[in-house]
Amino acid sequence: MDKTTAPTSATQLILYWLIVGTPLAWGVWKTLAKLPALLQ
Amino acid sequence: MSFLDRERIIAKPGFSRWLVPPAALAVHLSIGQVYAFSVFKIPLTQSIGITHSVPGDWTQPSLAWIFSIAIAFLGISAAVFGRWVEKNGPRKTMLAAACCFGGGFLIAALGVAWHQLWLVYLGYGVLGGCGLGLGYISPVSTLVKWFPDRPGMATGMAIMGFGGGAFIGSNLSLTLMDAFKTATSTGVAPTFVAMGAIYFLFMLFGSLIVRVPPDDWKPAGYQPPVQTQKLITTANVAVDQAWRTPQFWCLWVVLCFNVTAGIGILEQASPMIQEMFPKVTGPSGEILKKGISATAAGGFVALLSLFNMAGRFVWSSLSDYLGRKTNYIIYLLLGAILYCLVPMSGHLGNHIAFIAVSVVIISMYGGGFATIPAYLKDLFGGMQVGAIHGRLLTAWSVAGILGPVLVNYLRVYLQQRGATGVELYAPAMYLMAGLLTIGLICNLAVRPVAARYHYRDGSPSNNAPSRPTELTPEHSSTR
Numbered sequence: 001m002d003k004t005t006a007p008t009s010a011t012q013l014i015l016y017w018l019i020v021g022t023p024l025a026w027g028v029w030k031t032l033a034k035l036p037a038l039l040q
Numbered sequence: 041m042s043f044l045d046r047e048r049i050i051a052k053p054g055f056s057r058w059l060v061p062p063a064a065l066a067v068h069l070s071i072g073q074v075y076a077f078s079v080f081k082i083p084l085t086q087s088i089g090i091t092h093s094v095p096g097d098w099t100q101p102s103l104a105w106i107f108s109i110a111i112a113f114l115g116i117s118a119a120v121f122g123r124w125v126e127k128n129g130p131r132k133t134m135l136a137a138a139c140c141f142g143g144g145f146l147i148a149a150l151g152v153a154w155h156q157l158w159l160v161y162l163g164y165g166v167l168g169g170c171g172l173g174l175g176y177i178s179p180v181s182t183l184v185k186w187f188p189d190r191p192g193m194a195t196g197m198a199i200m201g202f203g204g205g206a207f208i209g210s211n212l213s214l215t216l217m218d219a220f221k222t223a224t225s226t227g228v229a230p231t232f233v234a235m236g237a238i239y240f241l242f243m244l245f246g247s248l249i250v251r252v253p254p255d256d257w258k259p260a261g262y263q264p265p266v267q268t269q270k271l272i273t274t275a276n277v278a279v280d281q282a283w284r285t286p287q288f289w290c291l292w293v294v295l296c297f298n299v300t301a302g303i304g305i306l307e308q309a310s311p312m313i314q315e316m317f318p319k320v321t322g323p324s325g326e327i328l329k330k331g332i333s334a335t336a337a338g339g340f341v342a343l344l345s346l347f348n349m350a351g352r353f354v355w356s357s358l359s360d361y362l363g364r365k366t367n368y369i370i371y372l373l374l375g376a377i378l379y380c381l382v383p384m385s386g387h388l389g390n391h392i393a394f395i396a397v398s399v400v401i402i403s404m405y406g407g408g409f410a411t412i413p414a415y416l417k418d419l420f421g422g423m424q425v426g427a428i429h430g431r432l433l434t435a436w437s438v439a440g441i442l443g444p445v446l447v448n449y450l451r452v453y454l455q456q457r458g459a460t461g462v463e464l465y466a467p468a469m470y471l472m473a474g475l476l477t478i479g480l481i482c483n484l485a486v487r488p489v490a491a492r493y494h495y496r497d498g499s500p501s502n503n504a505p506s507r508p509t510e511l512t513p514e515h516s517s518t519r
Binding site: 031 | 056058059062063065066069201204206207208209210211212242245249335338339342343345346
């Protein structure tokens with residue numbers, strides 16, 4: 001059986017979401033750092 | 041049967057559909073980099089001079105064409121290759137998008153290294169633009185098929201990634217340029233090479249994990265509603281029929297004007313807030329009003345990007361409950377009112393009100409992008425929604441030119457006649473409100489698609505879809 005289409009495990013779900021979520025969180029975090037200047 | 045074929049990626053029993061959004065996000069977070077291309081503008085104008093522009097260096101207007109060509113080819117490729125995308129499935133399309141987008145960066149890197157601007161146009165603009173178009177529509181149509189119960193939320197997730205890609209793109213570009221910069225190089229060419237490789241790998245990951253549902257698949261416990269809303273069809277319309285319908289062109293105008301209005305603000309955000317709220321000094325030089333600094337304006341742009349991203353998910357998810365037409369009435373009607381309030385906030389000198397109005401406008405700009413695939417699915421069915429979406433994206437190409445041109449040219453025209461501050465932007469804001477009102481009228485004119493356009497199995501008049509077996513019994517009539 002093709003491993004990639006085997007029933008989904010929770011680990012696989014968490015791993016995939018982490019792979020795409022981490023760079024997005026990094027980008028948002030770096031951008032949020034620019035906001036205090038606007039609020040001053 | 042090739043590893044890339046649609047038949048090889050049909051999900052087996054037990055596969056969770058929640059594995060598909062990460063595949064879509066991997067592609068959209070990558071191609072969303074295009075929104076952050078402006079961070080290369082200044083370094084590219086100093087390719088020869090390194091620390092400052094010298095004769096022979098590229099000018100800003102000539103560099104502005106890179107972004108415009110990329111967006112134009114996004115729309116063109118999405119329209120031209122839409123049917124190919126539906127036929128070949130998401131894995132092959134996402135891989136093609138990865139090759140185009142990554143390869144576009146590599147060719148552009150050669151253009152920078154050899155100081156040949158036409159190579160940058162060809163690489164990032166034409167080839168990269170095709171990567172944008174293919175990468176944009178493929179995951180969207182796949183998600184619509186995986187989430188028939190929540191199409192708005194599903195497409196919102198993917199298209200939110202396109203907005204979020206700007207955060208990654210801008211910070212990654214700046215980090216890499218800092219790392220590669222030397223006394224004799226701005227570091228742009230090696231940054232392009234590195235970004236081409238990184239984005240190729242990230243998009244490749246998406247193409248490897250993406251799956252399509254079996255033809256007769258439905259979410260557990262989901263029953264398509266028997267008595268549904270009037271605008272939600274259970275029939276299908278082929279792409280070559282869809283764009284002959286008045287509904288397609290109504291939505292084309294809606295998308296075009298909603299994007300024109302939003303892009304007009306996004307593109308001018310930094311100078312606009314600084315010019316509308318300038319520093320005011322007294323006769324003896326004392327500061328009467330602090331005004332908005334360039335750094336604070338950078339924070340404003342960041343805030344707009346956040347709301348642009350969040351609006352895509354929030355508004356689109358909300359459309360599953362409110363209905364697509366109602367959502368667009370809100371975007372266009374509330375948008376028109378808010379555009380009229382922008383100059384007022386400037387006249388009052390209230391920058392908090394200006395920021396509050398702007399972020400709502402931009403959230404609805406993002407929401408407009410994210411809700412349109414679900415609106416198309418409601419009207420034309422899911423059979424070729426990716427291809428239809430592709431053709432509708434030509435509206436984005438037009439708006440990408442129209443929005444900045446309207447705001448910029450009006451501003452220059454008024455400046456030449458002595459206008460300052462709020463007066464530089466007020467007419468453009470009222471013009472945008474007018475465009476949104478036209479969009480509102482078009483949205484109100486949207487009715488269910490006439491039965492003569494519906495796809496019937498084996499009908500030679502309709503271009504046969506790639507997967508006619510998708511026409512399950514519940515797709516046989518319009519309610």
